[in-house]
Amino acid sequence: MTLRPLIGASLLVLAACASDGAPDRSASEPTGPGGSPVAERASAIHVNMTGYLPAGAKRATVVTDAATPLQWTLQDAAGAPVAQGQTVPFGADDASGQRVQILDFDTVDRTGEGFVLTAGGAHSEPFDIKPGLYGPLARDAMAFFYHQRASTPIQAAYVGSAWARPAAHAPDAATCYGPKDARGNDWGGCPYSLDVSKGWYDAGDHGKYVVNSGISTWTLLNYAERTGGGLPDGALRIPEAGNGMPDTLDEARWNLDFMLAMQVPDGTTLRLPRGNQYADQDSLDFDTVDASGMVHHKIGDEHWTGLPMPPHEDPETRYLSYPSTAATLDLAATAAQCARVFRGVDDAYADRCLSAARRAYAAAQRVPDVLAYDVTPGGSGPYGDADLTDEFTWAATELWLTTSEADYEEDMRASRTFLAVPGAAGPARDIGWGSVEGLASLSLLLGSDALPEADRDLLRQSVVSAGDALVAEAEREGYGVPFDRSYGWGSNGDMANRGIVLAYAYDLTGDERYRTAVLGIEDYLLGRNPLGFSYVAGYGENALRRPHHRFWMGATVEGLPLPPPGALAGGANKTSPADDVAREIADSCAPMTCYRDDERAYALNEVAINWNAPFAWITAFLAED
Template sequence: MMKRRLIAVLAVASCTAPLRADPPPLVFDLNQLGFLPDSPKRAVFPHMSAEPVKWSVIDATSAVVLSGETQPRPKDAALGYHPHVIDLSALRTPGKGYRLAAGNSTSNPFAISADLYRPLAHDALSYFYHNRAGTPILARFAGGERWARPAGHPEERVTCFAGEDNRGNRWPGCGYTLDVTGGWYDAGDHGKYVVNGGIALWTLLNLHELRQARGGAPVFADGSHPIPEAGNGVSDLLDEARWEMEFLLAMQVPEGARLRVPVGQKTNQRPLVFTDIDGGGMAHHKIADERWTGLPMRPDRDPETRYLYAPSTAATLNLAATAAQCARIWRGIDAAFSARCLEAARRAWAAAERNAQVYAVGDFNGSGGYGDSDVSDEFFWAAAELFATTGEAVFEKALRASPHFAAPVDKEPGWPSVAPLGKITLALIANSQPQKQALIDAADRWSAEARATTYGIPYASDRYAWGSNSNLLNRAIILALAAHWTGEARYRGHVIDVMDYLLGRNPLGRSFVSGYGARPMRNPHHRFWAHQIDPAYPPPPPGALSGGPNNTSSPRSDEPVAPPKGCAPQTCWVDDARSFTTNEVAINWNAPLVWVATWLATSPSASRSSASPSQAPPKS
């Protein structure tokens, strides 16, 4: 029964000597926090036998409160055991200290609580404050002195990169400087990327818009969340989102600026051919270091020169989409800011139409590429946001001409595949029934996948990509929207399946969220949360999501530590700061964690007490 645990421990040990001991492996795979009272509750008991096993749940007084027999499933050839499913759904009485027992094995304590996800929602949102650029991170907002730090990259006034890339292409630079202070650091490095900032920002703003559609008070009401802007009369969620929106606006190319960029070239070939364009209104793809820094590196100590990198059509449309979303949300909050956002969105849309084939190419030393050779989905998304905000016929015409308008939702949202974001906006804001049905149809397909998988998650593929945990969460968002529109409990059940998987119901028996569960992720790939590398640096604060299992792009030749080759897909993960393909953290991964945790904490179908993420989390 413990064979797979031993294999996993030995496999990790073979990659690197452990720098920090983990708690002993757990016997049961279950959500290590516990369960909502009215939710489906499932655990997996790995066992070598195909015969049912008796189990029981004991409470804090050691009294048996529930019992039954496991439901054995066929042996998983990749893992070498029978997953025995245990259904605890009849356990509904709130309390702490419950334990699951079978044979000679007993689980760690877990809770039944209506407020189970409220602290997680707050901590997941705090991730964004921790990763703000251009401002000091203060202990009173960050949760303690160990996470406080001076401002990283303050007064960031930079010009464009000029010089050779790794392929020998000579980039000409630009004739202006932009003040791009602020925004969020993208991931484990200190780059700030418009295409990743776009989907992360949209996800937080969509959570606000869903709450508006449901007729409730704003989530993270003003003063409920620890950020400097609390108490200004605006939702703390919107305050955090505005920090990034201001940065995206600052990345826009000045009107009349001429630039020489590759046009129509989709790969980092040599030589690139540079063409003179009117770049006014476009958005620079990223601001980043000239060369990679090592681990650890506190952002205020970054020794590298920072540059803007060439604008791209994809980044420009990310700006158009999020600025249009900003314009309608802030219309009744800050009319001047709303107008500024709408003007930027219109300029970006016009610039993207004028420069529709400027792709993110170029192989640079100090930043990720975020290349995207198909921007038809970005055009669809931006048109959807502009139409939802303005109702203008020109944007409706662009929508209807898009191949994505009548297409099904064939995959979850991600930074290179944003068509589902446009469909969500059209369904939620413009009340488009065809788009709503396309999203529900996708939820139905993923529901079927959940029923077919060993661990009951709405993802049946054996290919786990970089950031697989965020792929699951983005599916969970669409499943939650299907629950909102239809009222069908099964969709909500699959949202809970995703959270159960992330918090421990997986073949590793690990929680992928720092600070949550008996065996949480401890060593993310992050230049400041680098305690594993240097004890003078802090561990991650609670609420940071690991990218998760990756068997499609891990290991890489430049990755010092990685899972063993041939690992079973859901076990291809290492809790090590040097495994950037499996254990990095990122804004576009934490944003859907905020969305889903908040939705579960405030979902009207959940029986809960009066507390919600609109209130401050309990003090620890």
């Protein structure tokens, strides 16, 4: 696909004029001689339905078979023309399966609410242009985590009566499933129970997973470290507001407490399967190991619950899954990061985190090859990972940044992914719960003064190079999103994680191209996509209403709430159609259109902490300006 220009259409800003009565949305329809309609028409104009910043890039996508530019008009809420210009032909857009043109109204500086774009007979949904647009959305995206808290009542004083619910899984105490798993393997059980209260429910189910909450916690702490605390005390409506600690740290701590509680007590021996035995999980081989300091992979229900099932009504018995090296390294990494970020805010908590991180890292070195296996007949997701190289890199890096100790530095530098950045040339993959090497590099970027000058320069160059590559991808896409790759499970979260890399490229250079690419991601999530759909609940005329969630089912079940504002759906998924809805459409949908707002579609429409975390990160970044 050739690179097409996004900028260059002529733009004429008009003086607003008074208008009485209903807005006239036909004023800008193209006409030929004598006033007859021209043949060049559009079928849709897709915009960010929440709106645009006055000083930011303002782009829309026009769906049309026209090969020549179309005249467009921006109208205010009264229907009066504010600006006019011409679209830029793009042509066939593979990801959407459409032919499109780009509508660029960057130079419009008029502010207000209810603007509408018209071109080729089509009209956009209304949107705002105003400063401060992303502040409320950033707070709502972060409030998602309070809604997902376990072991505490969700109080109407903070979320409103619709979303209030009693405490669930309080306490959340369990032992390991077994001694035999659902396949008949004899694990031997665990000689203890653990109270692993607190934490966030992972997604639409009631499981709590160390690896997925690990990357989510890192994301919140990373934003806090980048900004000197994150959202300040009192910014969020949470019980801890007013305690003198930044609210971002309060929220991250709720999950850190859960992760710390998942650590195996000292002096514990367990039967665990070592090495990659995924090919024959019906007959696992076990070794007896010193599991002290390892971390249980997850806690969840014995069986899957149906829809609906509010968490405080969950009837299932809950069990710990056995420790895994991946979970152990995730705790080592996030607890080391905790020790660094909380230092000077709560030194006792920082000390507790560092002690746990050291124990976990030592345990992972002692038992480096225990993978995660499902042991119950259902009730929770597997989160299995056969390659732990990246987790070792991440943990060693966070520990070195916190302690400056040579052993951790040696392990960090020995990794093939040392200084690798997602999107740049090299081995780093897109950031995800199973590909965390990029987290190590972004943490190093914040602490780059600790690196020798050559390493520091290489890392910064790699981040800028990654930003350049992502900007180039955005320019090759008809919907302006830096995502020229397959659309899989959680594609919206993948995009948001790319936005974090772009934001760091902007931090390093001040180059607006990188910030514009982040805005492109936000535009896509909020409606500038081929479905004209806002994947963010509560934002836009046509927004998420039916997520796969056992409590937020108000669209179909009387007495339950709709999803709260700021909750992000997983998004289009062509490559991993795991549920019936996704499978039904997978063969016929273009990648960007493989989505349905349907609570049955867990592979398309589930919400999850690891998607909302980067979404909150990039939205807070955009709110900074």
